[in-house]
Amino acid sequence: MTEAAPIDAATTASSGRRLSAGTQTYLYVSMLIIAGIVIIPLLTTALGGFKTLGELRGNPFGLPAEWQWSNYGNILTSQRYWMQMGNSLLIAGLTVFLTLLFASMAAFTFAHVKFFGSDFLLNYFLIGLMFPAATAILPLFIRIRDLGLLDTYWGVVLPQVAFGLGMSILLFRNYFKNLPPELFDAAFVDGAGYLRFFWHISLPLSRPIIATVGIISFVGSWNSYILPLIMLNSESKYPWPLGIMVYRGEFSTDWQLILAFITLTILPTVIVFFAAQKHIIAGLTAGAVK
Amino acid sequence: MAGLELRNLEKSYGAVSVIEDINLTVADGEFVALVGPSGCGKSTILRMVAGLEEITGGDILIGDRVVNDLTPRERNIAMVFQSYALYPHMSVYRNLSFNLELAGKPKAEIERRVIQAARMLELEPLLERKPSQLSGGQRQRVAMGRAVVRDPSVFLFDEPLSNLDAKLRVQMRGEIKALHKKVGVTSIYVTHDQVEAMTLADRVVVLNRGVIQQSGSPMELYRRPANLFVAGFIGSPAMNFVDAVMQDGLARSAEGTDFAFAAGQKLAEGQAVVVGVRPEHLLVGGEGTAITGQISFVEPTGGQTFVTLDVHGRPVTVVISGEDDIALDGALTVRAAPHHVYVFDAASGERVSEN
Ligand SMILES: Nc1ncnc2c1ncn2[C@@H]1O[C@H](COP(=O)(O)OP(=O)(O)O)[C@@H](O)[C@H]1O
Ligand SMILES: [Mg+2]
Numbered sequence: 187m188t189e190a191a192p193i194d195a196a197t198t199a200s201s202g203r204r205l206s207a208g209t210q211t212y213l214y215v216s217m218l219i220i221a222g223i224v225i226i227p228l229l230t231t232a233l234g235g236f237k238t239l240g241e242l243r244g245n246p247f248g249l250p251a252e253w254q255w256s257n258y259g260n261i262l263t264s265q266r267y268w269m270q271m272g273n274s275l276l277i278a279g280l281t282v283f284l285t286l287l288f289a290s291m292a293a294f295t296f297a298h299v300k301f302f303g304s305d306f307l308l309n310y311f312l313i314g315l316m317f318p319a320a321t322a323i324l325p326l327f328i329r330i331r332d333l334g335l336l337d338t339y340w341g342v343v344l345p346q347v348a349f350g351l352g353m354s355i356l357l358f359r360n361y362f363k364n365l366p367p368e369l370f371d372a373a374f375v376d377g378a379g380y381l382r383f384f385w386h387i388s389l390p391l392s393r394p395i396i397a398t399v400g401i402i403s404f405v406g407s408w409n410s411y412i413l414p415l416i417m418l419n420s421e422s423k424y425p426w427p428l429g430i431m432v433y434r435g436e437f438s439t440d441w442q443l444i445l446a447f448i449t450l451t452i453l454p455t456v457i458v459f460f461a462a463q464k465h466i467i468a469g470l471t472a473g474a475v476k
Numbered sequence: 477m478a479g480l481e482l483r484n485l486e487k488s489y490g491a492v493s494v495i496e497d498i499n500l501t502v503a504d505g506e507f508v509a510l511v512g513p514s515g516c517g518k519s520t521i522l523r524m525v526a527g528l529e530e531i532t533g534g535d536i537l538i539g540d541r542v543v544n545d546l547t548p549r550e551r552n553i554a555m556v557f558q559s560y561a562l563y564p565h566m567s568v569y570r571n572l573s574f575n576l577e578l579a580g581k582p583k584a585e586i587e588r589r590v591i592q593a594a595r596m597l598e599l600e601p602l603l604e605r606k607p608s609q610l611s612g613g614q615r616q617r618v619a620m621g622r623a624v625v626r627d628p629s630v631f632l633f634d635e636p637l638s639n640l641d642a643k644l645r646v647q648m649r650g651e652i653k654a655l656h657k658k659v660g661v662t663s664i665y666v667t668h669d670q671v672e673a674m675t676l677a678d679r680v681v682v683l684n685r686g687v688i689q690q691s692g693s694p695m696e697l698y699r700r701p702a703n704l705f706v707a708g709f710i711g712s713p714a715m716n717f718v719d720a721v722m723q724d725g726l727a728r729s730a731e732g733t734d735f736a737f738a739a740g741q742k743l744a745e746g747q748a749v750v751v752g753v754r755p756e757h758l759l760v761g762g763e764g765t766a767i768t769g770q771i772s773f774v775e776p777t778g779g780q781t782f783v784t785l786d787v788h789g790r791p792v793t794v795v796i797s798g799e800d801d802i803a804l805d806g807a808l809t810v811r812a813a814p815h816h817v818y819v820f821d822a823a824s825g826e827r828v829s830e831n
Contacts, residue, residue, distance in 0.1 A: 366561065368557050369561055369563065371528050371557065371561060372555070372562075373563075373574075375548045375554065375555045376549075376574050377547075377549035377578040382578060386563075386574070387563060391564065
């Protein structure tokens with residue numbers, strides 16, 4: 187065949203407009219301030235983990251006079267640290283899996299099937315966006331107790347999934363709605379029904395939104411403190427954020443160890459975020475520019 | 477393989493009627509083009525045949541079977557979409573194999589059929605690519621391959637070439653025709669482009685506002701348009717029209733030009749009619765009714781030149797041979813022979829001349 191290659195749109199599109207020097211300075215300064223607000227507590231925490239408790243009292247912000255590597259070393263070599271990481275991963279993994287499963291299936295239905303009460307039901311789910319789990323902690327506790335799920339992983343996972351559904355369904359639904367409708371026609375002619383269309387077409391085309399929803403619910407679960415604190419009793423089931431409890435004595439608290447511990451639990455999320463950054467941002471802005 | 481029949485087919489969206497009482501029979505192996513202006517209901521008909529759209533009334537038969545309530549798969553139709561609707565995340569191979577896979581065909585058979593279809597459409601070197609790595613023409617070919625591979629009873633095409641550039645469109649037109657010769661499957665081809673319809677189809681069905689205007693071979697539609705709409709729609713450049721009134725067996729226009737023509741039926745004195753003459757039938761130095769106008773512009777296309785005359789403030793298009801040595805400024809007189817003059821009843825739009 188002798189067809190001309192299609193002209194690459196990118197080569198002809200003009201690049202973004204130039205900003206004036208004043209605007210640029212303004213942007214840089216505000217971004218530096220925002221970055222500082224984020225980085226300073228992180229750095230303080232990480233550095234604090236290298237100090238002794240005494241030094242921490244007198245010199246909370248500066249570099250440590252003597253680097254106490256053992257603070258970190260002891261945590262890393264303790265069995266508890268790794269066990270709690272396993273708990274965190276298990277709880278977050280289950281939360282992510284169930285959130286993706288339920289949210290994508292519900293969103294698919296809301297995007298493609300019109301049934302009696304579908305609008306009402308969607309709005310009902312979206313109302314969930316307005317209630318952080320913490321506000322419902324007492325009724326949740328009672329419900330979980332009645333279900334006999336206290337002190338189980340499910341007692342943490344199920345409420346997390348439920349409270350994440352509103353946002354996740356919204357994100358999935360918008361994405362599914364923006365898939366070209368002819369794909370549906372083509373697949374239907376090819377012999378697919380709703381289920382196969384969902385599985386073979388919608389989901390594979392939704393990788394950015396799967397990544398986005400997955401990361402949002404992962405981070406939510408990872409950082410969750412109140413919910414596991416209320417639902418879990420056995421230390422052997424504690425996720426990472428509850429791990430700091432160990433260092434809070436009745437009479438004194440080992441703040442330097444808490445800071446080191448927190449640093450070690452933040453690190454994996456930061457790494458994951460940098461690894462998946464592209465997908466997260468693509469997913470959040472998907473459909474905005476078309 | 478099987479023929480197709482539409483019986484009193486109707487479609488309305490709420491109170492809005494889009495398709496009114498369509499009756500159409502497509503013989504086994506026939507290639508029928510459904511042509512009409514944008515929004516006249518072509519896609520709706522095709523989608524109803526495919527089973528993608530509920531029907532409001534009437535019956536659809538494939539072979540001798542009423543398929544009204546069957547799914548697209550059970551109807552065993554294949555459809556090529558205007559936007560191709562290729563699955564963007566699947567390779568060309570998987571795009572072709574998807575429906576066989578869903579049908580649960582054995583792997584060996586799937587491979588054999590995909591390779592066969594790919595060979596027929598020269599897609600073999602592209603099987604591993606994703607749709608985004610293909611040119612427009614190649615995507616079009618994959619869309620056709622996806623339809624061919626399943627060996628359907630009926631092929632449905634919804635404006636499959638309208639996203640291609642002019643040159644490629646002509647090439648693919650030829651390939652579709654060749655493909656139909658090879659596989660001989662009953663086909664309905666929807667387009668708004670009358671040239672595409674005429675060049676491709678055994679039979680052309682002209683549709684307007686959800687109603688079939690005329691159905692016939694391309695030359696029948698060209699030579700004997702049933703009404704004003706078909707006369708104006710078929711043929712390029714379009715037929716010239718002028719309002720007239722019957723007087724002494726001639727059609728007299730408002731400017732007083734008397735058109736001689738062969739009447740097909742008795743016409744009342746004073747009856748309001750519309751006279752139509754095709755641009756290619758207005759001949760310089762021919763015989764018949766003379767029309768004179770000022771040349772307002774000239775469009776050479778090579779073999780032919782389109783000349784627009786200003787006749788009493790009305791544009792009249794004339795086609796002359798590009799080789800003709802005619803002075804193209806000032807006034808021009810052309811003549812319309814009686815057997816080339818079409819006359820339509822102004823009220824009903826029906827043709828009343830004999831042609
Ligand atoms: N879902 C719908 N609801 C209401 N009207 C529709 C719908 N789909 C199509 N129509 C109308 O039906 C008519 C025919 O549409 P269509 O079959 O797509 O035309 P064509 O393919 O000939 O351009 C149009 O006037 C269009 O506005
Ligand atoms: Mg259409």
